[in-house]
Amino acid sequence: MEKPQKRKSDRFRRLATAAAFAGLFSYAATLFVTPASNNEIAQTYGASLGMLARLALAVMVGFLSAVLFAGWYSDRRGKLPTILAGCISMALGLSIFGSASNFDLLTFASFLMGLGGGLSESTCMALIADLYHESHRTAMANLSQAAFGVGAVISPLAVGWLLRLGVDFRIGYFGTAFVCAVSAAIAFAALSMRCEIPCVESDVNTRWRDLVGSSLVLMLAFGIMLYVGAEIGQSQWLAVYFRQGLNAKRELAACSLSFMWFGILTGRVAGASASRLVSEITIIRLCLMLSALSQSALLLISSSVWGLVYVFLLGFFLGPVFPTIVSCASGAYPSQSGTVTSIVVAAGALGAAIFPPAIGWAADFVGLKTALWTCMAILLIDAGMFITMRSVCRR
Template sequence: MFMMFAMTSDSVGEIIKEVKVAFSVTNAQASLMHSLPMLGIALSGLFLGFLADKLGRKPTIIIGLALFGLACYSFLIANDFMLIVSLMSLSGVAVGIFKTGALALIGDISSSTKQHTATMNGAEAFFGVGAIIGPLIVAYLIHQGVAWQWLYVIAGGVCTVLIIGALLVKYPDYSRHTESGEKKVSIAQSLKLVKNPYALGFSIGAFLYVAAESAIYVWMPSYLVCDATTLKATYDCYTEGFSQTLAIYSVTAFFILRAAGRFVGIWMMSHFNWSLVLMLFTGAIVLCFGLGLWGGKQLALFLFPLTGIFMSVIYPTFNSKGISCFPKHQHGSVAGVILFFTAAGAAAGPFIMGLVSDANGGDAKYGFMVATGFAALLFVGLVYNYVKNPTKERLAEIEASEYAN
């Protein structure tokens, strides 16, 4: 499921290049293809995340997958900009439903908070694989003269297989009953979690991280082209053959490094202090962004994709530790809250960067300055998290109460 979602969402940078030419839209308008689906995920996570706790993990996942498949197959008739954006938005709502069910399911199959973090990194590693496959499929389709919309039809086929699998697989037993009776599960209860300091803290961290990360796969292709004023991307300013190839496949290189880092993260988060790792890696991201802007395209060509290594473990760990601060009967709801802030960051970040770039002659460099600011704020927060360690007692309490058996 994570891989299928990434195939579509993380291909948007490559798709935007085509749509800007086909429909003559501005950077800000084109960014709606990323921002509105993320808004759909955000609202779905916040207002429908409770379904995983109320209906159970399996029904929620199947409902979300069915809606996603419907949106994907509808791309067969999508040849209008507004219809394309609408279908992308609908797919975002669907993702919010099945992803909260999947995130809650990870808690059900984990035996400790540490294993939860390792498993989350494993799931997100497959997201990383999908992020590699998606842009490659788009590039291949375009090279063969086939419409990029067929990427969504392919994703719809994968979704159909997943629905069949979800119907056949036996899920862990899940009950909303405890010794004190049935836990109330509702939208109101989910909204109350927003005020919880643990949910809010990790959610803000997810917002800042995703806002910075999205700059890579949304605007890096536009930043690295030699002449942004032409209708066709050119890479003549990179003198060496390797540099030109890297510029063309820079997003793929980023996603390969991010996926590899997440598989390594399964081991890393089982052996090292997670707060120290996040602080050091975020500092490295700020350094790569800053030096990439200072040194221009020739240096950014190498430093921007390199951030994939450092970004690899940040979001899965935020997600895992945030969810692990709560009992299992709330995992769907808190996953929805974190997903809301995640998608809000993915929606707001690229849109703000697009506006700032348009205000400065359309140069994506100015958008990356905004992204560097987001990363710097996140670094400051993670320094505080490492020094103060505010979740230590809470995680120990949940470990004893939820995973002791």
Template structure:
């Protein structure tokens, strides 16, 4: 029986032993380890020396990949539309910036819960469990919105949206992140999120400003779209059960132990726990990077409309359109730059994108012109786009294969909490200082994640991440080498 690719691990690399009883009861066939590439198998990472799984081989992966892509589009629509609807929610309930910002903060608990439970869900329910729980949790968070309940109910309801997005985000990033040409595939996948973030605000703004409809009518649209994804995802991953996932974990340990010996920490058949994975500094660096990145992305996407209305004094439809242009830039950047990032190396590419983003954020903040603001924020989205996919790929290259399920799942879900934490902070501070605080907060976040990125092993060179483990590089080595080089240059030369 072939191994299961868990969402988090994304690669399950080998196949289970032929005498495994759980695996034997599954419908998969027993095949030799080197030939194990089928519907449920996640092939091994480059560290393990085996061929990576492809998005179109086996054929069922095509159905799975496009189902996931559709799900990411819906995630983007949900997140993007919330920002465009924020001024209208605020006025509908007659509440302050701080109070309305709770709609961003409450999903953080859902994301955090997803980060902690992701490994267990895979172990007990498999990928099919995620395929069911993700859409259902999102629907639980969306259906009550059409009844526009009293505002205190909204943050509670949106906890379910955060949990549903969190388990899907972590699982599917891990699965695709271990595929052949992961940068490009993740670029398209997250481009789907950006596409959703583009059309969500456009539809929501048009319904409110041009159609004269209440803000909550947008969620009638989302109920229909989210209901459809449930009927796509569950059949797509029907055979990716817990038994298949556990067989993949066992095979992963066996493969790693037969290699360089650094992969698994337990005996064959014993899964790597989340607690073990969280001892790795790389996991926390990637998680903090994604926390900051998602926070900057959703803070911009969520507060752009309000900023353009209150600070730039744009007319309402144009203010909503600015949010659409930001998400459009994000979408194009993820797809286009995904093909560039892998060629020049993730470490140097993302450092360059972040430096450009810092410059554009400064221009967006300091140039008080509506047309210029729209231009700067569009290009800002373009260069921010590939950051999330590149971080996932970096994690797969720096961490042992047996860590991938828990590590990528935790980092992606923990990072998703940035979509709640930082937009809430913007709203809370804006209550006393004005919504213009959006700009310095986003600038500070961008500088912070640039520092975090440079602390990862690998150096600013092509192939650095791939060689970091073999060279036993540790977190912060780049800074130590730079400091030593600078110290050497500054020392007076002896005559």
């Protein structure tokens, strides 16, 4: 009896891992299809940078509306049904965006896309933490976020390819909706095996207050809020910066985001290896400092070719930070991995809700290049905070 049960357990682990990876891939594709299309959205709907900032804000408001509930619910009822609901919400929002006739519908669709991301992203990370423990946890967290990076690379490349072919950019939204539907099917297949065992509700309830008041969780949450604010603050406006600041062609501007996320993807694969050799806190400190330097170089050059080089380097050094911070949090509270991950990721979403729209609004007054220096300042502050922290994460 043990061997059939073990085979079923192994199949479930592989399928659940695939569901987590697919969910992160889908959310990345959903999150970055709009930044890659910003120039076309502005032209089609007559939108200013401030109006485009509304779309970014709507995504993050949707994300924040769902992420804490997702952690609470997934610890009690399971992570796979939460991921399934998130993928369905993203597919619905993308379909509405692709067929919208006015800017208000774009805003509503962006909210649904963010809502789906809030249900799925932190839950996918928590599911990985449940499936893999100890020395494999940080490595798998980086690899799962590498799947996010693949989606973030492919989505802008696909938009650039569509524009080069003269195809309406909105087709990209329908294609991304199909990807989310496939991810939902994978999550449903894993869920149908009925192998996931949620945490005991009484244990979750008694430790909730301690978790919210934990100094470790609060420090990691603040650190990830600054990190995501800088990362999304740059990536949200990257295509516009290349078009307006570096005079790149619109196809290259759309694809510039892929260079950044190819760097992030590469950095996360490297981070998975590095996590076996050095402490998590060392990875975070070093990567934040080097990403601040790369950000500065990007804003000081005037060539779009060199811009691609520094965008890649920026992404490479940013890459390991997010999954490593999340791994620290989920590893500290394994019985509440969904809740603690959702708290930390919600803090990141708060940073994404504050800084990218603020940069867009500021750009209308002081210019985009000047406004983007905010990202470098945030990274330096974040690096300084982690440098002064004790080694709170695993060695």
